[in-house]
Amino acid sequence: MRPLLSGLINFVLGVLFTYFAFQQVQENGWGFFSYLLLIIATLDIGSGLRLIFLHFKIKNSQKK
Structure with missing residues (x-):
């Protein structure tokens, strides 16, 4: 599963x-x-926050 989706699901469950x-x-x-x-x-x-930040870190490293 993608890190962003997993992160959002974990964050919503935490809330x-x-x-x-x-x-x-x-x-x-x-x-x-x-x-x-x-x-x-x-x-x-x-x-959840760690997975969301991981998604953006991967996305930024793919741009470079």
């Missing part, structure tokens, strides 16, 4: 997990599941 974590905190407070959702969101957003 979705962040939303679920906020909903969880509003309903039940800070518990194990809230922290777990935020850890997963952080990993997804980080890997």
Whole structure:
């Protein structure tokens, strides 16, 4: 799969997990599941951004 598409999917999933974590905190407070959702969101957003930057790095190196 292309890095840009994979990066966008990971980024969107990270935002979705962040939303679920906020909903969880509003309903039940800070518990194990809230922290777990935020850890997963952080990993997804980080890997998504890394893949998006990789796409542009590859694209710029192909131009040169």
